[in-house]
Amino acid sequence: MAKTTTPLTDVEIRNAKPKDKEYNLSDGRGLALRIKNTGSKVWIFNYQQPYTKKRTNLGFGNYPEVSLAQARLKRDEARQLLTQDIDPKDHRESQVAERTAELNNTLEKLAEQWLDIKRPSITEGHANSTWNSLALHVFPSLGGYPVSKLTAQKVIAVLRPIAAKGNLETVKRLCQRLNEIMIYAVNTGVIQHNPLAGIGKAFSAPKKQNAPTIKPEELPALMRSISRASIKFVTRCLIEWQLHTLARPSEAAGAKWDEIDFDQKLWIIPAERMKKRRTHSVPLTPQALAILEELKPISGHREHIFPADRNPRSHMNAQTANMALKRMGYENKLVAHGLRALGSTTLNEQGFDHDLIEAALAHVDKNEVRAAYNRSDYIKRRTTMMEWWSEHIEKCATNVTAIGGGSRRKVFDSIIK
Incomplete structure (x- = not known):
């Protein structure tokens, strides 16, 4: 007959004392609380990896920062991934990598990389003007956004007040520059498609004006x-x-x-x-x-x-x-x-x-x-x-x-x- 594990209780966990050697208190279905000789209590999930069938542990954090209920929820989520032959440890690492990539691939950071590549083909003055326009009108609201999270609606909402003031030429240039940045993001594999491709159509076209001159x-x-x-x-x-x-x-x-x-x-x-x-x-x-x-x-x-x-x-x-x-x-x-x-x-x-x-x-x-x-x-x-x-x-x-x-x-x- 299979051994039955009695689920843990908060009282039992609180009363658990360290010993000379670390030991585990099992909650069942792979979840256990490891009591270390230092007195710290760490949640672990023991499971069999898909395909390799090797057993390994996945940490869920320390008690009491992670409660018994939260640990059980994490265990259930991990077991659900295993039913789909997804290693929960690999899944966590991919999520961390994705989040890190998002933080490193904000609009402002991608814009800086894009402009560095563009600089050899434009004058210093044009490069400075390009950056200053983005810093003034776009970065305060969207600079910290991961490009993967940018939507046409978000960008249009930022540009509408500029258009309302009649600065349609500024809006046109900002749309062009934002599209170039997003195309750069696509070409470097940061995002799969450019969600800002048509934002210029959301605004009236500026009337073409030549530089004022005299006769x-x-x-x-x-x-x-x-x-x-x-x-x-x-x-x-x-x-x-x-x-x-x-x-x-x-x-x-x-x-x-x-x-x-x-x-x-x-x-x-x-x-x-x-x-x-x-x-x-x-x-x-x-x-x-x-x-x-x-x-x-x-x-x-x-x-x-x-x-x-x-x-x-x-x-x-x-x-x-x-x-x-x-x-x-x-x-x-x-x-x-x-x-x-x-x-x-x-x-x-x-x-x-x-x-x-x-x-x-x-x-x-x-x-x-x-x-x-x-x-x-x-x-x-x-x-x-x-x-x-x-x-x-x-x-x-x-x-x-x-x-x-x-x-x-x-x-x-x-x-x-």
Whole structure:
């Protein structure tokens, strides 16, 4: 006859005393309380492993932290797994691994990994802007969420207040970035599918808007405003530098002295600082070189041509020119990026070769076959075009103290520094 085990009672467990050697008090059906010689009492479940048929123990925790009733519940759950040929110890380890993976694969952590891989193909400014937008709008609510637990509903709920304020372009970019992160998670095996694939459709599409700019005939008024503006000297130099070189705001603000080839009269911007990740050479006109001469006493001993006010070892913020233009009365009328459009419109109206203008703007030809035959930078022809552009700016600045005015007196001391 099989031995019958009498179930344990709480009184019996509490009264159990340690002995020289540890011993077990059986509750039946594999559950026992092990009394150690130190006095601690540990629940164990003894069972036969599926397939191997070897006997082993699985710990359920200490008494009284784990009560008799809780231990019995754990035993019943383990026995239920055994009926399905699932080893309860393997099951527990897989659950721990899954939970650990969830904690290690939060949205913020995956976003950081995704951006690290993306960084070589984008500029530093774009990478910082991408991270800052996520940190501002997404991470406070969802950064600690495991990506495996993210749903479209959760994300949409976070983005709706942003859309309600009319910031539809921000919502669009956040949707794009979140989708890229989730696709990265799929490709690395963290999740099986992307639950955010269609979240962009939950919001109205933003109206496409070009960067605000002015008409070519308004350039004289702009030069007059720049000359009279109560702005720092280096800021004014930055605005005129962008105007003469037609560079993007981030490229101009981050310009370095070692990028300037004074012998060849070229500004060679390395690929890692360019939007399209291609080295870009800008012919420097006498007016552009005059701006550099004015800046040499200020920053010639530093790395960056346009040093930041608070931290001269760094460069000015790409938004500095925008803020200056806003203070000058050009809010919603002109931004720093719009200076490129102003130059493009003027040069096109003057009949300059479209390819030269696109090359000056560092635009990449979308026609791959055509681009293959147009690898030349057109430096000589672009130099002629840029010289005309700088001279045109100088003419528009007649009777104005423009820094890049080669024939006019220098105005270093007359400008607010």
